Amino acid sequence: xxxxxxxxxxxxxxxxxxxxxxxxxxxxxxxxxxxxxxxxxxxxxxxxxxxxxxxxxxxxxxxxxxxxxxxxxxxxxxxxxxxxxxxxxxxxxxxxxxxxxxxxxxxxxxxxxxxxxxxxxxxxxxxxxxxxxxxxxxxxxxxxxxxxxxxxxxxxxxxxxxxxxxxxxxxxxxxxxxxxxxxxxxxxxxxxxxxxxxxxxxxxxxxxxxxxxxxxxxxxxxxxxxxxxxxxxxxxxxxxxxxxxxxxxxxxxxxxxxxxxxxxxxxxxxxxxxxxxxxxxxxxxxxxxxxxxxxxxxxxxxxxxxxxxxxxxxxxxxxxxxxxxxxxxxxxxxxxxxxxxxxxxxxxxxxxxxxxxxxxxxxxxxxxxxxxxxxxxxxxxxxxxxxxxxxxxxxxxxxxxxxxxxxxxxxxxxxxxxxxxxxxxxxxxxxxxxxxxxxxxxxxxxxxxxxxxxxxxxxxxxxxxxxxxxxxxxx
Ligand code: URP
Ligand code: ZN
Ligand code: ZN
Numbered sequence: 001x002x003x004x005x006x007x008x009x010x011x012x013x014x015x016x017x018x019x020x021x022x023x024x025x026x027x028x029x030x031x032x033x034x035x036x037x038x039x040x041x042x043x044x045x046x047x048x049x050x051x052x053x054x055x056x057x058x059x060x061x062x063x064x065x066x067x068x069x070x071x072x073x074x075x076x077x078x079x080x081x082x083x084x085x086x087x088x089x090x091x092x093x094x095x096x097x098x099x100x101x102x103x104x105x106x107x108x109x110x111x112x113x114x115x116x117x118x119x120x121x122x123x124x125x126x127x128x129x130x131x132x133x134x135x136x137x138x139x140x141x142x143x144x145x146x147x148x149x150x151x152x153x154x155x156x157x158x159x160x161x162x163x164x165x166x167x168x169x170x171x172x173x174x175x176x177x178x179x180x181x182x183x184x185x186x187x188x189x190x191x192x193x194x195x196x197x198x199x200x201x202x203x204x205x206x207x208x209x210x211x212x213x214x215x216x217x218x219x220x221x222x223x224x225x226x227x228x229x230x231x232x233x234x235x236x237x238x239x240x241x242x243x244x245x246x247x248x249x250x251x252x253x254x255x256x257x258x259x260x261x262x263x264x265x266x267x268x269x270x271x272x273x274x275x276x277x278x279x280x281x282x283x284x285x286x287x288x289x290x291x292x293x294x295x296x297x298x299x300x301x302x303x304x305x306x307x308x309x310x311x312x313x314x315x316x317x318x319x320x321x322x323x324x325x326x327x328x329x330x331x332x333x334x335x336x337x338x339x340x341x342x343x344x345x346x347x348x349x350x351x352x353x354x355x356x357x358x359x360x361x362x363x364x365x366x367x368x369x370x371x372x373x374x375x376x377x378x379x380x381x382x383x384x385x386x387x388x389x390x391x392x393x394x395x396x397x398x399x400x401x402x403x404x405x406x407x408x409x410x411x412x413x414x415x416x417x418x419x420x421x422x423x424x425x426x427x428x429x430x431x432x433x434x435x436x437x438x439x440x441x442x443x444x445x446x447x448x449x450x451x452x453x454x455x456x457x458x459x460x461x462x463x464x465x466x467x468x469x470x471x472x473x474x475x
Pocket of ligand 3: 323
């Protein structure tokens with residue numbers, strides 16, 4: 001019997017702290033050795049010239065959510081997780097959404113049932129709380145946190161999700177007591193409605209109106225309000241999908257005061273701008289809808305501010321905020337109401353498969369960040385922030401054998417035809433990258449190679465997590 005099931009030989013192992021030439025030995029789906037000269041294995045993979053990275057963890061993706069009447073999300077669990085695997089990811093974290101007036105437990109159970117048996121990569125489920133009733137705050141949420149659903153997102157905008165300030169404070173209070181991790185979508189609801197009404201009255205209904213209805217000040221104000229609420233409750237929160245200079249400044253200010261504010265950004269805020277929402281060609285005035293997401297991408301100056309925040313350690317994670325809709329589809333971006341006003345264009349863009357190559361190319365290949373920062377921002381910090389560490393997120397004995405073999409020199413042009421998601425477009429069509437995932441290994445199994453997915457749906461598990469007892473504050 002060989003000592004190892006799998007040996008990955010001759011690569012450069014990259015973690016959040018180290019870059020070393022070493023082999024990786026795998027047994028029973030776990031890493032059991034990181035050392036030189038590992039050879040006695042049932043299967044040997046030659047990783048010469050390649051980086052061995054922790055498998056990507058994407059802690060903010062939307063899969064198979066119900067966006068409301070007449071609109072359908074473009075990915076189910078099978079298609080989203082196969083795209084994730086091809087893009088170098090081994091774990092993703094989507095959201096079970098509580099419907100207003102409905103049960104949070106019911107939403108979580110139904111969502112988990114949808115995921116079971118369908119996933120190519122492991123999945124850990126966050127919750128979205130849209131209706132913090134007495135039953136939710138008193139019973140459902142504490143019980144769900146105890147059952148391993150240890151994180152949730154709250155929204156400061158969207159008609160069917162927005163929480164008012166009192167509700168945010170009540171939810172934060174319960175999160176602190178139970179030790180749950182809270183993600184905050186920081187955009188101000190009333191300001192967006194006011195601006196949207198005025199834009200529509202002035203006849204500005206194009207997709208670009210979306211950017212005008214959600215300027216940076218709207219995100220800055222909400223970020224500051226969320227930070228203040230978190231300070232009152234003494235709760236660490238994560239401000240997600242931070243889009244530009246103004247919100248980054250608020251977070252930097254809060255962190256400098258010693259507040260426990262964490263932050264996430266996404267490749268769209270580093271590479272796209274509001275100009276994309278003006279459309280790519282005069283022949284298709286709706287093309288800008290392909291880029292409609294919230295918050296909207298900003299401008300070159302904001303991109304630089306976010307890069308600077310990444311380099312200064314203000315950001316903990318880079319996620320995709322994958323929220324896929326088809327473009328040329330009456331149930332997607334071109335739904336009949338969406339053609340009448342930007343207000344009805346489903347928000348979100350696909351990005352689960354392109355997050356790592358776009359961020360690697362713009363970050364590492366262009367010399368903006370180190371390899372170790374890349375590992376931290378795309379895997380390790382996600383695992384640490386959301387209760388998956390030390391099972392996932394690094395390369396050391398005891399961790400799941402979730403690894404991405406990465407060719408740092410491979411050049412590729414991103415095109416819809418090479419991707420595996422359910423959308424009919426990518427916002428990064430024609431985008432040239434240097435650096436590409438050539439093999440994704442999950443639990444010691446090769447699940448994708450050279451953009452071909454080799455696993456079957458159902459290989460990935462739905463994971464339970466546990467809160468760190470130090471985060472539970474009682475009271
Ligand atoms: O536009 C976006 N980001 N849609 C997904 C939902 C959210 O707010 O993250
Ligand atoms: Zn959001
Ligand atoms: Zn999102």
